[in-house]
Amino acid sequence: MLSARRISKIYGTTCVLDxxxxxxxxxxVVAIVGENGAGKSTLLKVLAAIExxxxxxxxxxxxxxxxxxxxxxxRLGVALVFQELNVNRAVSVAENVMLxxxxxxxxxxxLNWTRLRADAQAILDRIxxxxxxxxDIAGLDLGQIKTIEVARAxxxxxxxxxxxxSTAFLNHDEARRLMGVIRELRSQGIGVAFVSHHLxxxxxxxxxxxxxxxxxxxxxxxxxxxxxxxxxxLMVGRDLAGxxxxxxRGEQGGDTVLSVSGLTTQGGVGPLAFDLRRGEIVGFGGLxxxxxxxxxxxxxxxxxxxxGDIRLRGTPFRPKxxxxxxxxxxxxxxxxxxxxxxxxxxxxxxxxxxxxxxxxARAFSDRRRMRAMADAQVGSLGIKTQTLDTPVGSLxxxxxxxxxxGKCLAAEPxxxxxxxxxxxxxxxxxxxxxxxxxxxADKGMAVxxxxxxxxxxxxxxxxxxxxxxxTISQSFEAGADLDEEEVVKWMM
Amino acid sequence: MDDxxxxxxxxxxxxxxxxxxxxxxxWFPLALLLVLCLGFGVMSDRFLSVNNALIVMQxxxxxxxxxxxxxxxxxxxxxxxSVGSMVAISALAASALSATLxxxxxxxxxxxxxxxxxxxxxxxxxxxxxxxxxxxxxxxIFRGVVLLYTGGAPVSITDRDFLGFYTGRTLGVPNTVxxxxxxTVVAAAILNQTVFxxxxxxxxxxxxxxxxxxxxxxxxxxxIFVLAGALCGLAGLLQxxxxxxxxxxxxxxxxxxxxxxxxVGGTPLTGGVGHIRGTVLGVLIIAILSNxxxxxGVDPYLQNIxxxxxxxxxxxxxxxxxxxxxxx
Numbered sequence: 079m080l081s082a083r084r085i086s087k088i089y090g091t092t093c094v095l096d097x098x099x100x101x102x103x104x105x106x107v108v109a110i111v112g113e114n115g116a117g118k119s120t121l122l123k124v125l126a127a128i129e130x131x132x133x134x135x136x137x138x139x140x141x142x143x144x145x146x147x148x149x150x151x152x153r154l155g156v157a158l159v160f161q162e163l164n165v166n167r168a169v170s171v172a173e174n175v176m177l178x179x180x181x182x183x184x185x186x187x188x189l190n191w192t193r194l195r196a197d198a199q200a201i202l203d204r205i206x207x208x209x210x211x212x213x214d215i216a217g218l219d220l221g222q223i224k225t226i227e228v229a230r231a232x233x234x235x236x237x238x239x240x241x242x243x244s245t246a247f248l249n250h251d252e253a254r255r256l257m258g259v260i261r262e263l264r265s266q267g268i269g270v271a272f273v274s275h276h277l278x279x280x281x282x283x284x285x286x287x288x289x290x291x292x293x294x295x296x297x298x299x300x301x302x303x304x305x306x307x308x309x310x311x312l313m314v315g316r317d318l319a320g321x322x323x324x325x326x327r328g329e330q331g332g333d334t335v336l337s338v339s340g341l342t343t344q345g346g347v348g349p350l351a352f353d354l355r356r357g358e359i360v361g362f363g364g365l366x367x368x369x370x371x372x373x374x375x376x377x378x379x380x381x382x383x384x385x386g387d388i389r390l391r392g393t394p395f396r397p398k399x400x401x402x403x404x405x406x407x408x409x410x411x412x413x414x415x416x417x418x419x420x421x422x423x424x425x426x427x428x429x430x431x432x433x434x435x436x437x438x439a440r441a442f443s444d445r446r447r448m449r450a451m452a453d454a455q456v457g458s459l460g461i462k463t464q465t466l467d468t469p470v471g472s473l474x475x476x477x478x479x480x481x482x483x484g485k486c487l488a489a490e491p492x493x494x495x496x497x498x499x500x501x502x503x504x505x506x507x508x509x510x511x512x513x514x515x516x517x518x519a520d521k522g523m524a525v526x527x528x529x530x531x532x533x534x535x536x537x538x539x540x541x542x543x544x545x546x547x548x549t550i551s552q553s554f555e556a557g558a559d560l561d562e563e564e565v566v567k568w569m570m
Numbered sequence: 571m572d573d574x575x576x577x578x579x580x581x582x583x584x585x586x587x588x589x590x591x592x593x594x595x596x597w598f599p600l601a602l603l604l605v606l607c608l609g610f611g612v613m614s615d616r617f618l619s620v621n622n623a624l625i626v627m628q629x630x631x632x633x634x635x636x637x638x639x640x641x642x643x644x645x646x647x648x649x650x651x652s653v654g655s656m657v658a659i660s661a662l663a664a665s666a667l668s669a670t671l672x673x674x675x676x677x678x679x680x681x682x683x684x685x686x687x688x689x690x691x692x693x694x695x696x697x698x699x700x701x702x703x704x705x706x707x708x709x710x711i712f713r714g715v716v717l718l719y720t721g722g723a724p725v726s727i728t729d730r731d732f733l734g735f736y737t738g739r740t741l742g743v744p745n746t747v748x749x750x751x752x753x754t755v756v757a758a759a760i761l762n763q764t765v766f767x768x769x770x771x772x773x774x775x776x777x778x779x780x781x782x783x784x785x786x787x788x789x790x791x792x793x794i795f796v797l798a799g800a801l802c803g804l805a806g807l808l809q810x811x812x813x814x815x816x817x818x819x820x821x822x823x824x825x826x827x828x829x830x831x832x833x834v835g836g837t838p839l840t841g842g843v844g845h846i847r848g849t850v851l852g853v854l855i856i857a858i859l860s861n862x863x864x865x866x867g868v869d870p871y872l873q874n875i876x877x878x879x880x881x882x883x884x885x886x887x888x889x890x891x892x893x894x895x896x897x898x
Binding site: 378380399400401403404405410412417418419420421422423424428432433443485489 | 771843
């Protein structure tokens with residue numbers, strides 16, 4: 079048993095973990111839940127010695143557990159799978175699995191490839207991987223790459239494996255497979271702890287729930303003890319009035335603003351046809367690569383259209399670049415917050431005004447107007463930042479996401495394209511973002527959303543379109559009774 | 571819940587402790603400049619004089635204008651290795667046409683620079699060839715054009731109007747210095763006050779973000795190199811006025827001093843950040859280092875070694891390693 083007692087972590091003057099005590103048992107899956115900034119990742123990172131702890135102690139089977147480096151923690155039997163994908167795409171699957179142990183396979187300075195491959199394959203087999211140690215990494219999907227990382231953790235022969243938000247970048251299917259791997263580990267007597275924002279996953283797989291809030295332990299609960307609503311309350315510290323999602327609009331949408339027919343895009347998606355009306359939220363759901371993102375890209379000018387017709391309020395619209403779309407009043411919130419949405423080193427002000435360029439005639443940027451524009455977004459979206467000049471990178475994930483949304487809204491669009499609008503965002507910020515999106519739609523904004531978050535797809539969209547292999551396999555009209563199983567069925 | 575200071579990762583917590591270091595880092599170029607001035611002032615009594623100050627400024631006018639060009643390019647995350655050759659080809663244009671155009675030989679100089687920049691910009695932005703490679707090629711090509719035209723012989727400037735104006739002084743300050751300073755003010759205004767300047771920064775900070783935010787990245791990239799070319803054209807004119815001739819070897823290797831000046835001034839090669847103010851300081855540091863070492867009689871062969879050490883030391887002390895996890 080690994081038991082952590084009064085673990086603290088302090089950065090500068092900020093206390094990130096405040097005397098948290100948790101036990102981890104072999105053969106048990108523990109979910110660490112809480113909002114962004116609650117200290118979930120920090121707890122796991124401190125225990126895996128990725129980060130030094132500031133206070134407290136830990137025992138591993140009645141012996142003091144105080145590793146100073148990640149390597150030492152691994153030797154003692156505690157391994158961590160990072161949130162980010164850390165696979166080196168230039169080398170083989172086998173080398174990636176055994177990275178860190180390659181020295182064990184040396185013979186007179188040469189690698190013993192046969193033994194390396196065999197050992198890597200043995201680990202992959204153990205977790206039921208559907209690819210082999212000799213496969214080309216380029217052909218693997220994100221879920222399989224995540225599996226490599228799990229295998230790498232297993233190569234250290236751990237007794238406890240920690241997952242730091244490992245499903246954040248995985249789609250429904252890939253996440254499901256990872257859940258299977260976690261079950262497999264549990265059945266082999268390995269203790270698992272994982273951080274996830276997907277409460278569905280948490281309820282599906284965890285035996286025990288550890289709830290953190292603002293760095294302190296709220297409590298430890300058996301999985302059956304809590305309802306989803308009760309868990310939200312514990313995480314946020316208050317009742318989410320009216321639930322996570324705002325009520326849907328009652329009546330049918332207004333005039334058609336965007337009409338797509340026969341659309342095929344580069345990469346073989348299509349043909350697709352759908353309409354988007356003023357004041358409605360249309361949600362696209364489907365496996366990654368099934369078409370949703372390509373549709374957003376084609377309308378937003380970042381993906382090439384190879385055939386078909388897009389009409390904007392009746393007139394043909396052929397965007398050749400994102401610039402064309404923005405100028406036509408179409409704002410796009412990309413799926414990768416820090417890689418595509420905002421420039422983390424830049425200030426909140428600079429990011430919020432990135433897309434809202436003045437009319438072309440005005441070469442000089444009007445600082446007062448930019449400030450007023452940024453102020454308005456900070457106010458209306460409730461972005462928590464010390465000043466407008468604070469670098470965006472120092473904000474929490476939820477606030478960063480609000481800045482991306484604010485950047486879109488500052489351009490005063492009529493159509494909003496959202497790619498996974500609340501990915502990696504905590505529950506509190508999620509519910510705020512949902513309310514903002516709904517309020518925009520109520521004021522006439524037409525919203526096209528692609529999401530891998532099933533509850534979000536079902537509860538936020540007025541109409542749901544399910545994509546499969548590049549085409550729309552089923553659409554559910556406004557007011558239709560949406561059943562999760564029914565929707566998922568059309569994705570597979 | 572208040573998550574203003576909430577440290578999702580370690581960024582927020584460390585940011586506060588870092589601000590003091592950040593401030594020191596920002597002041598480093600100025601501090602280095604002052605230390606150099608004091609040091610050389612103590613070692614040579616002629617160093618700290620108005621006359622020497624004017625000499626330093628006159629010597630650094632070409633470097634300054636070329637460094638302004640490079641600042642834009644580097645902030646956008648690219649590099650322009652052809653600045654020295656663009657200066658030479660523009661100086662040739664000015665020299666060759668000085669007899670007919672007199673003072674107005676400035677126009678062909680800038681026009682030639684503009685065209686060279688357009689070639690660089692088009693190949694880079696629309697031809698999708700990395701700027702390092704494009705300008706490595708044009709570095710040789712532009713220099714080749716100068717060699718071809720001059721056949722290796724210098725093209726002298728004899729026009730009285732031209733020499734009278736460009737080697738003259740206004741209120742005791744060399745006209746070339748005034749021109750370089752005007753260019754600096756204009757460059758700072760473009761970088762800080764215009765939409766174009768913001769777009770340059772955005773591209774350097776995150777090209778994909780800029781593209782997806784509706785910035786016409788290719789067009790901005792093209793114009794960055796055109797602007798750089800035009801500024802190098804002006805630098806070429808200043809160079810021709812200083813040497814009163816264009817030669818095939820003119821401004822050879824200038825790109826190294828230019829990059830050094832920009833980087834020493836605190837503009838990192840990673841793009842997104844940087845300012846004209848720093849570049850001015852960087853240029854003065856490079857210029858004063860040379861001038862001071864000459865005045866204090868440092869062995870010319872040793873001078874290069876010292877310059878290289880200052881460049882490495884400056885970057886060693888100012889680079890913000892917390893923002894760059896991998897240094898290439």
